[in-house]
Structures are given as structure tokens and as C-alpha cells.
Amino acid sequence: MEQDQVSMTVEGYDGEEAIMEDAAGSETDEHFARFTGMVNIGEESREYEGLKKAFLAGMKEHARDTQVIAIYKNSLSTLPMKARFATFKAFKDVISHKNGGQGNANIMCAWYGGSKEEITQIVSHGFGRYNGQSHGVGIYLSPTNFLLDGLEASRADENGMRHILLCKVIMGKMEVIPAGSKQRYPSSEEFDSGVDNLEAPRRLVVWSTFMNSHTLPTHILSFRAPSSTTLLMNRIGEIRNLGFVSVTALHLTMVKFLGPAKGALISRTYDDFVKRRVTVVQLLQTVRQIAGDDQLLLEIFKSSMDKRVARSSRRTCTAQAAAELRRR
Numbered sequence: 440m441e442q443d444q445v446s447m448t449v450e451g452y453d454g455e456e457a458i459m460e461d462a463a464g465s466e467t468d469e470h471f472a473r474f475t476g477m478v479n480i481g482e483e484s485r486e487y488e489g490l491k492k493a494f495l496a497g498m499k500e501h502a503r504d505t506q507v508i509a510i511y512k513n514s515l516s517t518l519p520m521k522a523r524f525a526t527f528k529a530f531k532d533v534i535s536h537k538n539g540g541q542g543n544a545n546i547m548c549a550w551y552g553g554s555k556e557e558i559t560q561i562v563s564h565g566f567g568r569y570n571g572q573s574h575g576v577g578i579y580l581s582p583t584n585f586l587l588d589g590l591e592a593s594r595a596d597e598n599g600m601r602h603i604l605l606c607k608v609i610m611g612k613m614e615v616i617p618a619g620s621k622q623r624y625p626s627s628e629e630f631d632s633g634v635d636n637l638e639a640p641r642r643l644v645v646w647s648t649f650m651n652s653h654t655l656p657t658h659i660l661s662f663r664a665p666s667s668t669t670l671l672m673n674r675i676g677e678i679r680n681l682g683f684v685s686v687t688a689l690h691l692t693m694v695k696f697l698g699p700a701k702g703a704l705i706s707r708t709y710d711d712f713v714k715r716r717v718t719v720v721q722l723l724q725t726v727r728q729i730a731g732d733d734q735l736l737l738e739i740f741k742s743s744m745d746k747r748v749a750r751s752s753r754r755t756c757t758a759q760a761a762a763e764l765r766r767r
Contacts (some may be wrong), residue, residue: 497586505664507579527655527703535613549580551604552593565651575622578645609653
């Protein structure tokens with residue numbers, strides 16, 4: 440099979456490594472005995488340093504408390520891996536041609552967090568399920584500058600380590616998918632993938648029908664970092680900064696975004712909070728579990744805040760109009 444080079448560009452890492460070339464470093468260690476085809480990159484290599492730098496940059500304020508343990512590279516040493524690479528390359532060429540020529544496949548690097556077991560299955564067999572539905576139903580990956588969004592799905596293994604996949608993603612021509620959409624396919628032949636925002640996307644949405652043709656896992660990073668609880672508390676801090684949101688406004692917005700069933704669950708949870716049966720941390724943890732997506736949760740709170748501000752503005756305008764009539 441031709442050893443075609445696909446460039447790797449990650450913030451903080453400008454090297455162009457051939458995916459098909461032999462990866463530098465030792466054979467897979469005992470922690471990844473089941474990660475068939477992955478090899479350990481030596482810490483002295485430029486590739487290791489570039490990826491580590493990019494990863495820690497994405498960790499932002501958590502970087503100093505994060506330790507990169509190892510970085511593993513997809514060496515494409517098995518027949519299924521070679522087949523998936525060939526499929527990825529073929530679709531890259533198809534999308535590029537469809538969109539007007541070479542370079543228009545719009546390949547991006549993105550992170551995918553998960554448990555050790557899930558990442559094992561993805562590397563060995565490919566993606567088997569969608570992991571998001573806040574902006575359409577598909578595989579959600581996080582751009583390099585929003586690493587923390589994808590990190591929350593990672594889980595510590597039996598050794599206390601967490602793992603995250605770095606993938607190449609064929610995005611092609613992207614379309615904006617509104618929050619709450621149940622879209623599962625491109626809206627037309629014009630588009631190839633979805634995002635939540637064209638200018639600064641936090642979610643790269645690969646439709647489930649393309650999940651193993653438009654994504655190519657290239658590296659696994661193993662690390663130790665603050666727990667998901669710590670990361671959640673940061674999200675809670677963001678939500679608290681939005682101010683108070685009434686139960687009624689939040690419930691109505693939840694129903695709009697999530698549907699009546701989940702909206703009713705949210706309402707019951709807030710009733711427990713009002714009756715002091717749960718704490719604010721327990722409340723937001725439950726809401727997060729029901730919503731299934733932290734950024735969607737923030738959008739729901741913001742939407743509720745917007746409604747409150749709009750109602751306040753209407754009341755102010757009405758009062759001003761009444762005062763003007765009295766003056767007349």
C-alpha cells in the first residue's frame with residue numbers, strides 16, 4: 440500500500456508526520472496491551488514534544504496539575520487499520536473534488552474523550568456509536584482549542600490514568616446545526632459535516648453514517664489530570680456567573696430544548712432543590728446528566744436569562760408608557 444503522507448497540524452505542533460511511516464518508540468506497553476497497532480512515541484522526539492505542548496495548552500488552567508504519561512501513535516500495522524486509512528484517504532479525495540479541488544476536504548485535528556475500554560474498541564474496530572445529540576445526532580469531537588469540552592467524557596482507568604484520542608476529521612463544507620436539532624444527515628448535498636458555530640466551533644459533528652470514513656484516530660494521549668468533578672465545578676462557576684434563573688423560565692426553556700420528558704425531570708429536580716432536598720452541586724450534576732452536554736446546559740441557562748431580561752425590558756417599557764400617559 441502506498442505510504443501517503445497526511446499532514447498533522449495541531450496548535451503548538453507544526454510537524455508533518457507520515458501516518459504510514461514506522462512510529463518511533465517502543466512497542467505498546469502493558470497498559471495498552473489491547474490497543475492493537477499503537478506504538479509508544481519516544482519522549483525525545485519532536486512529535487512527542489509538539490503533541491504534549493498542544494495538549495497542555497488545551498488544558499488551560501489545569502495544565503500545571505496535568506501530567507502526560509505517554510503518547511501512542513497509530514502505526515497502521517494491522518490490516519483493518521490500513522483499510523480504514525485507505526477509506527479515509529479515498530473520502531478525503533472525494534470531498535476535495537466535490538468542493539472544488541485539492542485542499543478543500545477541510546481536514547481538522549480534533550479530540551475525542553472516552554473510557555479506556557471505549558478507546559480500545561475505537562482503535563481496534565472503529566467508532567460504534569454516536570456520543571452527542573445537542574446539535575444533531577452524530578459523533579462529536581472537540582477542536583484543539585476546546586480540548587476541555589471533549590475531556591469530560593474521559594474516565595480514569597484502573598491505574599488512575601485517563602486517555603483521549605486525537606483524530607483527523609474530514610469536515611468538508613460545514614453547516615450550522617442549531618441547538619436541539621435532531622438532524623442525522625447533511626441537510627443537502629452541499630454540506631459534509633456540522634458545527635455549532637462557523638466562526639468558532641466548539642463541536643465538530645460527524646454524522647453517524649460517516650463516522651468511520653471521515654474520522655481517522657492518529658494518537659492516544661495517556662495522562663493524569665484533575666478529576667471530572669473539578670472540571671464540572673468550573674462549569675458550575677460559569678453557570679453561577681449567569682445569575683439567578685427562575686424555575687419556571689428554566690423549565691420552559693428545558694422543554695423547548697430537550698422535550699417534555701426531560702423537561703419534566705428537570706422540573707422535579709428543581710422542586711427538590713427548592714425544598715432543600717438536594718444541594719446546588721447535586722442539582723447541577725443531575726441537570727448535567729439529564730441534559731447530557733455542558734455547553735447545551737449553558738446555552739439553556741443563557742436562553743432563560745435572555746427571556747428574563749426581555750420580560751424585564753417589557754415591564755420597564757410598559758411602566759414608562761404608563762407614566763407618560765399620566766403626565767399627559
